[in-house]
Amino acid sequence: MASKRILKELKDLQKDPPVSCSAGPVAGGHVPLAGDIMGPADSPFAGGVFLVTIHYPPDYPFKPPKVSFRTKVFHPNINSNGSICLDILKEQWSPALTISKVLLSICSLLTDPNPDDPLVPEIAHMYKTDRAKYESTARSWTQKYAMG
Template identity: 55%
Template sequence: MAERIQKELKEIEKNPPDFCSAGMVGGDIRRWQATIIGPPGTPFVGGIFKLSLTFPPKYPMKPPEVTFKTKIYHPNIDRNGNICFNILKDDWSPAYTISAVLVSLCSLLSSPNPEDPLEPQIAAVFLKNKVQYEEEARKWTAKFAMS
């Protein structure tokens, strides 16, 4: 496990995905912090979103635990930063890397899935009034993700 994580760490430091970065916390190979820059064309643009990653002992056979530490208004991310995302749950594959996970999370910011929400109220706003959803997401991004 540590060997695989070390390899991924070197790769992400050498060639980080667009709008993302990640690294160890305090020298602990099993705990990382990641950052996603709000993707262009989304209400999250300009925001800097911090995430926590914890690798289970059975990684890569089991997915990492990933949570948003920065508050975000999104139907698939709850108030505690938990993420409802298939590749971090049932659709996990050991072939995924942390770079791929971060890129997929950027895609989730660009294309929420209101059909499988963690925040049903936000999903309802997204489905009924996308303009209102985007306005609220921009407000949260300005309040919580911009220094």
């Protein structure tokens, strides 16, 4: 079930890729996938290309994929290991969701962090109390780690 579903999602992704995201097989196989997320234009991540890895569990789509950033990103919901705190990758997962929708949700998380459910409390605190400092730090990390 999982591999048929994954192959279908890959075909759909290549036919109709979500805006500013892409994903495809890692060389030589189809699991895990490697994805790219372009930093949204209206965010401090604009101009960056962020690499993600997508691991599918054996019981996908009944369990969510594990998505993690391989590019360092300064964000309250993404930690230094690349783990992402996003409800649809945890308790809000539904088998109706696809990797395309997951990538789009990660894009919107970059634009609209959730500082009330942070993985990195210090960054969440900065986001809430000194937005200008948060944005300039996020911009400088983007230039350092996500712009080649």
